[in-house]
Amino acid sequence: MTETSEAVARARAGDAEAWGEIYREMGPAIFRFCRRALPTREDAEDATMEIFSKLWEGKLSQYDATRSFSAWLYRVAANHCWDILRRRKIRQDKETEDVDDVPLEHPDPNQLDRLIEQKSSEEVRRALDKLGARARMALVLRYYSDMSYDEIADALGVRRAFVGVVLLRARHELRHALEGKSALAVGGTS
C-alpha cells in the first residue's frame, strides 16, 4: 500500500491529519491539471479548492479503494472542470457538427516534424491556452492525466469511437495555434 493509499484509508476513517497528507501529495498535480484545463489561473485555483472541498464533504466515500487513487482523483477533477466549462457555456458543441471535415489526409510529415522540432514546451503551453475548451480538455485528459479513450469518452460525454477524432482535431487546432495558419491541419499532402 502506497503512502497516498494509506492516507486515503485514514482520511476515510475520519483522520483529519490524513487530509493534509492527501492535499500535500495531490494538490499540486490537481492544480496543474486545472491550470491546463481551465482558461485562467484564478479558475484553476478555485477549481482545485472546490475539488478538494468535494472530497472533504463526502466525495471520497465514492472512491473504490481497489483502484488507483490518483486516476480516480483526475477523473473527479476532469468532471469538475468540464462542469465549470459547461456552466459557462463555453463548451463548443458546434465542433461536432462539422465532424465530417475531419481530414483523412496524409499531412506533410516533414513539415509536421519541423514544427515539433522548433517549438518549446512553453510555446506549446501558450498555444494550448488558445484552444477551444473541448480540444484543450481532450489533450489534457490524454497527455497529462494519461486517461484511456474510454475514460476520455466518459469525461467528455462523447462516444468512444469519436475520441480519436476529437484528439486529432485538437492536435490540428494546436498546430494551427503554433503556426498561426491552418496549413498542417487541412493542407497536407495526400
Added chain:
Amino acid sequence: MSEPANPVSQQGPGGTMEHLDEMTCLLYAERQLDRARAQAVSAHAQDCASCRTLLRALERESRLLTRAMLEVDEPMPSRLAQFQERARQSFGWIWGLVLGLAATGVYALYTFIIEPWQVRLEQAGFGGTSLLSLFIFQGAFWKGWQSMVPFLEILAMLTLAGFAAVIFRRRLRRGSAMALVLAGLCAALALPAPATATEFHKGETYELAKDQTVKSDLFITGARARIDGTVEGDVFFFGQSIDISGHVKGDAIMFAQSVRVNGQIDGNIRSFANNLTITGTVTRNVLTFNEVLNLDSAGKIDGSLTSFAQSVGIDGRVARDLMLMVGETTISGDVQGEVRAKGRSMSIASSAQISGPVHFEGDNPASVSSGAKLGSPVQFTKMKHESQYMEGHYYVWRVIWTAAFILLGLVLFLLLPKFAAETVSAGERFGAPVGLGVLVFFGVPIAAIIACITVVGIPLGVLTLGLWMLCLFTAELIVGTVVGNWILGKSADTWGLIGRMAMGFVIVRIVYTPLARLHVIGLLVGLGIWMWGMGSIALAIYNRLQPGAAPSTMSGSMPPVSLPPQTTVGGIQPA
C-alpha cells in the same frame, strides 16, 4: 511498395502513391488499433518513408504535449496551501463564540418578544396554544385552509414538477424540460375539480338579499358587497367596501377600504381595512389592522378586541379584553375585561365603564373623565423616546443579533453550499444583481398581493411573500460574504466561504450601524444592501434555471463520421 491487408491507405495524387491517413496513424501511435490493423499499418510503414515519418512525428508530438503539460512552470499558489486546515483552525473559536451569542439571541427573542406576545394573545382570547397552531391550525387569520386544500395540492404538484425539471435538466434539453413542466401543469389542471364547500363571487358588486342563504363559505372579490342574508360558513372579502347587515355564522375575513358590520357575526372578525365600523354583534374576537376603528354604541363584541390602528373609538361593549397599539384611543363604552394600550393618547369619557385593570403606555397620562367607572386607576407608563443609540445595551443586542444572523448564514451555507457559492458569485457582478434586486424588492410583493387578490392564488402569494421575506433576511449575509471575498480573496471551500460571510457581515454591520442614524442615507444604504443581496439570490436562481448543454446531447447531435475501417473501439490493443 506492399499494400496493407486492409484498405487503410489513401490514394495519393495522380494515383502514384498510397499513404496512411493521419487518423489511422494517430490511432496506431496511440495503440488503439486491433492487432490485424496494427500489423497492416506496421507493414506499410516499413516500406513507406513518408508514413514512417508521419508516425514518428505524431509520437514526438505526443511526447512534446506530455512534457509541456507535466512541466512545473509555476509554483502552487499560496492561498491553496493547506487551505482546509487553515480555515478550520482559524474559525474554530469564532464559531464557539457565535453559537454562544446566537443561543443568547434565541433565548432573548423568546423571553422578550415571543412569550410576552403569547401571553397577550392569550389574554386577548386566542387561547393558550402556540403561535404556530394559532396561525395555522386554529385558522385565526385564515380559516379557509381546508377549502384551499385542492389549490395546495395543485401547487404541490407544480412544485414537484418544477423540482423534477431542475433535477433532470442536465439530461434534458430545454424543450424537454419545458415539456415536462407543461405536462405536469396539464395533468394538474386536468384533474377533476374536487367538490368544494365554497361559493365564489367575482364582479363589480355582490349582494346577498335578506331572504337568501349561503350554506357554505363565501368568497367575494369585487368593488362592493352587501350581505343582508345569511351565510352559514365564513365570509372572505377582497375589495373596496363591504356592508354586513345580515347574519354570518362563521368568521369574517376582510381586506377592504371600508368595512361596516351592522348585523351579527357568530365567529371572529379579521380585518385589514381603512375603516371598520361595528354597530352589530360579534360573538367571538376581533383582530384589526385599520386606520380608523369605531365600535358604535350599539356595537357589541362578546370576545376580545385587538387593534393596530391610527384611531380607535370604543362606544359599545367589549365583553373581554382590549389590546391596542393605537395612536389615539377614546373609550366611552363598556369594557368588561382588561385594557392594555400603547399609543400617543388615551381618553376615557365619563360614560365609560371598565371592569378590569387599565395599562397605558404613552406620551402623556390618559385623560380620564370624572364620571368614568374604572375597576382600578389607570396604570400609566411614560413612553421612552431617547435615542437608542445612546444606550449601551443597544450595542450589546446588536452583537447578539449579529451572531444570530451569522448562525442563520452558517446553517443556510451548510444546507446549500453550492447555491450559496453561486449566489455570492452572482453578487460580485454588482450591476446585474442590484438591477434585478430593485425588480425583486418591489415587484415580488406586488405580484404576491395581486395573486392573493385573485383568491385562487392565495397560497402562492403567501408562499411568495414568505420566500421574499427569507431573501430579505439573508440579503445582508450575501453582501457580507461578497465583502469578505473582496478582503480575503475568493474561497471555493464552504467553510472558507462561511468564514468570509461572518467577517464580511460583521464589517457591513459596523459600517451600517452609524449610517443608519442618518435617516435618508441610512435608508438608502439599507435599501441598497437589501436590493443587492436579493438581486444576487434572484440571479443565482435565474442562472440555475438556465439549462446548459447536457453531455449526452453531444454524442446525440454528432453526425456519423467516417472512421478508418476496423478501428478498435472496445479497448487498447497492442500494436
